[in-house]
Amino acid sequence: MEQPRDEAVDERAAELQDETEDEDLKDPEAAHVAADQILKESRERQEQADDLDPADAEVIRRSSEETAAEPE
Numbered sequence: 001m002e003q004p005r006d007e008a009v010d011e012r013a014a015e016l017q018d019e020t021e022d023e024d025l026k027d028p029e030a031a032h033v034a035a036d037q038i039l040k041e042s043r044e045r046q047e048q049a050d051d052l053d054p055a056d057a058e059v060i061r062r063s064s065e066e067t068a069a070e071p072e
Contacts, residue, residue, distance in 0.1 A: 009036045 012035035016025050025031045 008039060012039060 009032060013028065013031040016031045016035055017028070020026070020031075025034060
């Protein structure tokens with residue numbers, strides 16, 4: 001599994017600090033650890049999806065409307 005880039009982790013950590021009300025994530029080191037974990041898990045899900053057979057009827061699929069972020 002590929003490691004998240006330091007820049008991506010730093011950017012996600014900054015977002016977490018800005019977005020959260022969780023006092024623990026206000027700590028830069030805690031936010032960095034959380035961001036690193038989030039990005040690693042995301043990468044794992046992407047890699048896992050690459051291994052799925054698109055013709056398999058047992059695979060759960062979502063439409064873009066279900067996975068798209070809500071506009072702010």
